[in-house]
Amino acid sequence: MERLASRILGVAVMLASGAAVVIAMDWPLKAKLFPISIGVPVFCMAAAEVLWGLLRPDARAAAMDFRLSDHLPSKIAVRRTLAAIGWMLGFLMGIVLVGFPMAVPLVVFLYAKVQGRESWGLSLGLALGVWGLFYAVFDRLLHLPFPAGWIQTWLGVA
Amino acid sequence: MIDALFEGLLLVLQWKAFAFMLLGIGVGFWVGLLPGLGGVTTLALMLPFIYAMTPIEGFAFLLGMHSVVATTGDITSVLFGIPGEGTTAATILDGHAMAKKGEAGRALGAALASSLVGALVGAFALAIAIPVVRPLVLSFGSPELFMVAIVGIAFIASLSAEGGRGMLRGFLAGGLGLMVATVGQDPQAGIARFTFDSLYLWNGLDLVPVLIGIFAIPELIDLALRGTSIAGDVPKGQLNKGALEGVKDTFRHFGLTLRCSLIGTFIGIMPGLGGAVAQWLAYGHAAQSARTAEERAGFGRGDVRGVLGPGAANNSKEGGALIPTVAFGVPGSSSMAILLGGFFLLGLVPGPDMLTTHLTVTFSMVWTIVLANIITVVACFLFLNHLAKLTVVRGALLIPVILVLVFVGSYTANNDYGDVLLMLFFGAVGYLMVAGGWPRAPFVLGLVLGKIVENNLYISVARYEAEWLTRPIVLVLAALAVAVMLYPLLQARRSAARGG
Numbered sequence: 001m002e003r004l005a006s007r008i009l010g011v012a013v014m015l016a017s018g019a020a021v022v023i024a025m026d027w028p029l030k031a032k033l034f035p036i037s038i039g040v041p042v043f044c045m046a047a048a049e050v051l052w053g054l055l056r057p058d059a060r061a062a063a064m065d066f067r068l069s070d071h072l073p074s075k076i077a078v079r080r081t082l083a084a085i086g087w088m089l090g091f092l093m094g095i096v097l098v099g100f101p102m103a104v105p106l107v108v109f110l111y112a113k114v115q116g117r118e119s120w121g122l123s124l125g126l127a128l129g130v131w132g133l134f135y136a137v138f139d140r141l142l143h144l145p146f147p148a149g150w151i152q153t154w155l156g157v158a
Numbered sequence: 159m160i161d162a163l164f165e166g167l168l169l170v171l172q173w174k175a176f177a178f179m180l181l182g183i184g185v186g187f188w189v190g191l192l193p194g195l196g197g198v199t200t201l202a203l204m205l206p207f208i209y210a211m212t213p214i215e216g217f218a219f220l221l222g223m224h225s226v227v228a229t230t231g232d233i234t235s236v237l238f239g240i241p242g243e244g245t246t247a248a249t250i251l252d253g254h255a256m257a258k259k260g261e262a263g264r265a266l267g268a269a270l271a272s273s274l275v276g277a278l279v280g281a282f283a284l285a286i287a288i289p290v291v292r293p294l295v296l297s298f299g300s301p302e303l304f305m306v307a308i309v310g311i312a313f314i315a316s317l318s319a320e321g322g323r324g325m326l327r328g329f330l331a332g333g334l335g336l337m338v339a340t341v342g343q344d345p346q347a348g349i350a351r352f353t354f355d356s357l358y359l360w361n362g363l364d365l366v367p368v369l370i371g372i373f374a375i376p377e378l379i380d381l382a383l384r385g386t387s388i389a390g391d392v393p394k395g396q397l398n399k400g401a402l403e404g405v406k407d408t409f410r411h412f413g414l415t416l417r418c419s420l421i422g423t424f425i426g427i428m429p430g431l432g433g434a435v436a437q438w439l440a441y442g443h444a445a446q447s448a449r450t451a452e453e454r455a456g457f458g459r460g461d462v463r464g465v466l467g468p469g470a471a472n473n474s475k476e477g478g479a480l481i482p483t484v485a486f487g488v489p490g491s492s493s494m495a496i497l498l499g500g501f502f503l504l505g506l507v508p509g510p511d512m513l514t515t516h517l518t519v520t521f522s523m524v525w526t527i528v529l530a531n532i533i534t535v536v537a538c539f540l541f542l543n544h545l546a547k548l549t550v551v552r553g554a555l556l557i558p559v560i561l562v563l564v565f566v567g568s569y570t571a572n573n574d575y576g577d578v579l580l581m582l583f584f585g586a587v588g589y590l591m592v593a594g595g596w597p598r599a600p601f602v603l604g605l606v607l608g609k610i611v612e613n614n615l616y617i618s619v620a621r622y623e624a625e626w627l628t629r630p631i632v633l634v635l636a637a638l639a640v641a642v643m644l645y646p647l648l649q650a651r652r653s654a655a656r657g658g
Contacts, residue, residue, distance in 0.1 A: 001593055002593060002594055002595050003594075004594075005590045005591075005593035005594030005595075006594030006595060006596065007594075008590060008594070009587075009590050009591065009594050009596060013330065013334055016337075017334075017337060020337060020340075020352065023352065024351070027344075027347070027349050027351070028347050028349065030344070030346035030347040030616070031344040031346065031347040031349040031351060033615075033616065033619075034340060034611075034612040034615065034616070035337065035340045035351065035352075038333055038336045038337050038340070039337060041333060042330065042333035042334060042336075042337055045326060045329060045330040045333060046330060048326060049323070049326055049327060049330055052323050052326070056323075059321060059322070059323040060320045060321035060323065060324065061319055061320060061321055061323035061324040061326075061327055061595055062319060062320045062324065062455060062595055063318060063319040063320075063324065063327065063458065063591075063592075063595050063596055063597040063598075064251070064317065064318045064319060064445060064454070064455075064457040064458035064597055064599065065251060065318075065458040065591075065592060065595075065597050065598055065599070066251070066254070066255050066258075066376075066377075066380075066458060066459065066592065067459075067592070067595075068376070068379075068380050068383065068592055068593055069380055069383050069384045072383065072384075077383055080382055080383045080385065081379055081382070081383055083382065084378065084379045084382035084383070084557075085379070087382075087557075087561065088375070088378075088561070088582065088585075089582075091561060091565055092565075092578060092579075092582065095565065095575070095578065096575070100565075100566065100569070104562050104566070107558060107561065107562070108558040108559065108561075108562060111554070111557060111558035111561070112554060112555060112558060115554060115557075116552070116553075116554020116555065116557075117554070118554055118555065122555075126555060126558070126559075130558070130559055130562055134562065134566065137188075137192070138566060138570070142570075144569075144570060144573060145573055146569075147575075
């Protein structure tokens, strides 16, 4: 997993920095000076990282950072990771479709009930509690503008 | 001067000023806890409320609020791995790692105690430095500020991973951060760079959604992956014992805490470097304090020194940033620029008057920082162990709540869905970095410093051409950058020689 992720990142950074340098070529000197002077070394370092990974994949390079848990069988790990990503994308869809004020309690309730298999009472209570906090702080106190979702707009109830 | 010092204290302790300070502390406390809701924004929102106040009351309110934001921001960073403030992201690396080991109480105790030490050092610096700081600030022009930024990146990049390949990844991550910072309208020519015709990208990438994405999303996925609470299978009873241990850690590593406080103060004094830089430099210094490569490998996995450094620097920078603001009217950061507005609203003009006619007001600021931090830390300690218990709440109940904080926190940056998309994009980048063993700290520092580096490089070249490279302070800083790059390599060689 580590090698694959590092390789994906290395290639992506190579492509992005290469493209950035090419795009920046057309700008006036003032605008391109910094992106090019950073982009070229970043491209070279990304290429070196990819090569290093190919030629000496076992070289020590542990980051001063946390490590993802690796005690689970890979099938379960992949399934749970995809589920977590799915919930995030689902939340995003919820925000777009029904807006923040409705998506917040909905996602909290569904996650607790479906993913966490919590009881109905606890799931509903948690959803209501989080919604109450969200409403009190972000809506009533801070008056943040939360746009209506597509569904409310389509139904004309926004 | 001593009379003014005590008069400043008595003025803050007057019931009305004290009440306003408590009100400010209350606001700052919650602002710090909520991710995304920044101290700078809140300072701007609160500015109109000081119209009817006296200068002492106004500054007690504003500074009381601003002084504690970083302190409580650490709590969110430690407990949930979400930066409560942009300036508290570095605390996540080791603070949250400690929480996962069941040492949330210890991490919080260390963060709070070091924050208090940092705030006291910053306030002390403010009290004594005003007359002597002028030559220091004036000797740092664009070339020197550029080099300070380069030293910072070299510091973090060279220390953030093991071995030669790790160092390459560190510099690569730092360079990537600098590149990402170029997105948006170019400050010199006004060209829209890498905006892909998107109006949202014209202002550049907001730090808050990027930080939340890069730090919180990998942690959230890992929490879902483990299927347990944050602290996992930690034996019951351990959580309640840690807070005092964290305080002891602060004094066990008092030299480090003090040095990181001074780093924070120095960064605060330098106009334009900003608070987010101080924490990372302090973190780099804390990592550098490890005596062996093996000891350093513990950083990022729950070394308490990784909490003490950023905690101290975060709070000491406020006192430092006040120095040029009060003495010359040159704000050291965006929050200080807003505070400068407060000066004018209250009928004060920053400059020599603040050191003569209004010296008591200046000292009242010092006392406000001191008192606000003491009150906050004491208040936090009262329910610190209860806060630590959040780390044993089941993942199924905690994840949706954190998810809401992450999404709403990102959205509040600009009230734009683009912030949420940006957070998710950098969440994916952060996840790949963690999975691939790339350090995230240099990336964030590169991003934070990008605009500063570019502006100062451009001004240096335009103003001095190549001559800026020969300025004495630039040469000293360049030598320091080379030294910090070579240090881990020499240390690794020495360890290898000792082992073999």
